[in-house]
Amino acid sequence: MMDKRGGIEGQAVHPGKYARVERERRFLLAEPPAPSAVTVSRVISDRYVTGTRLRLRRADFSDGRCELKLTQKVPISQPGAIQGLITNTYLSPAEYDVIASLPATLLSKTRFSVPPLGVDVFDGHLQGLVLAEAEFTADDEAQSFVPPAECIAEVTDDTRFTGGRLVKASRHELLGWLAEYGLHPEAS
Incomplete structure (x- = not known):
């Protein structure tokens, strides 16, 4: 059972050496960004490991690089940019393959870097969803951020628009x- 700080009941979860506070704000967009605005793109395949808070990610960059990582997100239930704690571990292909054999639900998207935003254009049954995120290192940065006009x-604070949901x-x-x-993405 989760406690109100987002940890597992009876287990302390603290930022520090391994986990960091994740600060981000999320926005809906009506359409993908203009290609001329994109600085980097990557195709992302996320595997949400069944029964855990773990996400296994494969990111294939347009320049041929591949990034493999295991992420644990411990959410907190409070409004605002602080989403909880996040821990990332970068993996070798062999490590990725072992963890990828676990039961998981899949999510795929293309992420476009359009500073100051990362814009995710979703595939499959989520086609039509365009979600932008801005990440911050401090609370005051998050609070003072003015989103670009294309943010609808x-x-x-709408947990329906988190990857796990x-x-x-x-x-x-x-x-x-x-x-x-x-x-109304199907109408366009």
Whole structure:
């Protein structure tokens, strides 16, 4: 059972040497960014390991690089940019393959770097979802951030737009959530 700080009941979770505080704000966009605005792109395949808070990620960059990592996210239930604690471990291909054999739900997207945002354009049953994130190192940075005009709505506090929730969403649910924000991707 989760306690109100986002940890597992009976287990302390603290920022420090291994886990860092994750500060980000999320926004819905009506469409992908213009290619001329993109500085880097990568295709991301996320495997949310069943029954855990672990995400296994493969990121294939447009320049041919591949990044493999295991991430643990420990969310906190409070509004605002502080999302919880995050720990990343970079993996070798052999390590990735071992962990990839575990049962998981899959999510795929293309991430476009459009400073100051990372813009995710989702595939599969989440097609039509375009979600932008801005990450911060300090609370005051997050609070003073003014999103670009192409950001339709802020969804930082809407947990439906987190990877762990999106990976479980049906197409019908997603379309309903987007409609609440005035977005109708199938109509365009």
